[in-house]
Amino acid sequence: xxxxxxxxxxxxxxxxxxxxxxxxxxxxxxxxxxxxxxxxxxxxxxxxxxxxxxxxxxxxxxxxxxxxxxxxxxxxxxxxxxxxxxxxxxxxxxxxxxxxxxxxxxxxxxxxxx
Amino acid sequence: xxxxxxxxxxxxxxxxxxxxxxxxxxxxxxxxxxxxxxxxxxxxxxxxxxxxxxxxxxxxxxxxxxxxxxxxxxxxxxxxxxxxxxxxxxxxxxxxxxxxxxxxxxxxx
Numbered sequence: 497x498x499x500x501x502x503x504x505x506x507x508x509x510x511x512x513x514x515x516x517x518x519x520x521x522x523x524x525x526x527x528x529x530x531x532x533x534x535x536x537x538x539x540x541x542x543x544x545x546x547x548x549x550x551x552x553x554x555x556x557x558x559x560x561x562x563x564x565x566x567x568x569x570x571x572x573x574x575x576x577x578x579x580x581x582x583x584x585x586x587x588x589x590x591x592x593x594x595x596x597x598x599x600x601x602x603x604x605x606x607x608x609x610x
Numbered sequence: 611x612x613x614x615x616x617x618x619x620x621x622x623x624x625x626x627x628x629x630x631x632x633x634x635x636x637x638x639x640x641x642x643x644x645x646x647x648x649x650x651x652x653x654x655x656x657x658x659x660x661x662x663x664x665x666x667x668x669x670x671x672x673x674x675x676x677x678x679x680x681x682x683x684x685x686x687x688x689x690x691x692x693x694x695x696x697x698x699x700x701x702x703x704x705x706x707x708x709x710x711x712x713x714x715x716x717x718x719x
Binding site for chain 1: 614656709
């Protein structure tokens with residue numbers, strides 16, 4: 497089954513404790529992206545990757561890191577989480593990154609930072 | 611001005627009603643337009659792409675008006691299962707999709 501998976505689905509952590517949210521897709525998609533969704537603000541792009549070893553900042557990259565060492569995986573790293581990073585996070589992938597292709601989203605990770 | 615603007619709703623309609631949503635975008639150079647559906651904080655899923663000539667998929671019709679910079683979604687014969695948030699998505703810049711904040715639809719019996 498074609499899918500994007502994220503782990504963990506729910507996470508409660510404390511300020512400053514490094515965490516990683518994993519994202520994996522099995523569709524051989526080149527383009528992967530991370531979004532956060534907050535009430536009233538919609539989905540905002542954090543980082544995206546055009547292909548292996550190619551990443552770039554989205555609209556809200558501060559406080560996040562990513563890496564793309566393999567085509568299927570695109571982990572999101574919070575080195576020192578803060579309460580303002582409490583949000584619902586979605587990973588997405590698509591065939592190409594031109595914006596003209598359907599984005600497939602993972603099920604989301606609900607993160608709470610206390 | 612937001613790059614993509616939608617009326618947040620909610621739009622409360624009875625089953626069987628026809629309902630329409632509009633979405634405006636600010637970048638006249640935008641090339642690709644989509645409607646995504648999102649159920650109650652689950653992941654967004656593509657509902658339909660929006661083509662210049664307009665397109666229809668069953669009860670759903672999408673239109674693009676480049677001159678006025680808006681896209682629309684028309685849902686005919688609303689079903690209870692249509693209750694969701696509908697996200698307008700625009701390829702506003704190269705390699706980048708911009709999502710609207712969504713319009714919430716509630717269909718009641």
